[in-house]
Amino acid sequence: DILMTQSPSSLSASVGDRVTITCRSSQDITYKLAWLQQRPGKAPKSLIYAASYLQSGAPSRFSGAGSGTEFTLTIHSLQPEDFVTYYCQQYNTYPYTFGQGTKLEIK
């Protein structure tokens, strides 16, 4: 299975900050990387697909970049509702796999 490793696992930041989460894959997954957001007690929600494309309805302060084995999710100007957990997922090779998650906390 392709191992997806997110860093950091947790991150403290303030409202208005810009933060970046990194996701590394153990094999080349080209551009087939998605980012998801999950609020406590809720289903995950798609944010970014194909590494850098914003899912319809997702706020424009979210952006993604990368290809191959290294990817980033950047949140520009954090809002209070952004302090939740984020996951990356590769969909290049079966079985699809997720990163372990990054929990964003208010400083």
Place this chain on the structure above:
Amino acid sequence: EVQLVQSGAGVNKPGESLTISCRTSGYTFTSYWIGWVRQMPGKGLEWMGIIYPYNSKTKYSPSFEGQVTISADQYTNTAYLRWSSLRASDTSFYYCARQASSSPWDYFDYWGQGILVTVS
């Protein structure tokens, strides 16, 4: 509007069989792969497998193959996840999710609300 509504949550006993459902609406059910994701309490997301309702072709994670069965009913636009014999370790949240196209290599764009299966 695309919607995935899950049902079947509850408390079950070890050894029992169980089927949980994901009823879809707002799109052509047979044109998109649909899958299942497990999330154990307080843990991360695990991809279980997907099905293409048009021809019932499935792809499973090796971690779940043989442990669960994924199926779909074109007439009710519903996907299913079935266990023939539950274990305590199956206690978890389960989410269904739709892939974004008819390609088997795509991301999940819409998710069900999730349900909790408890085996005790």
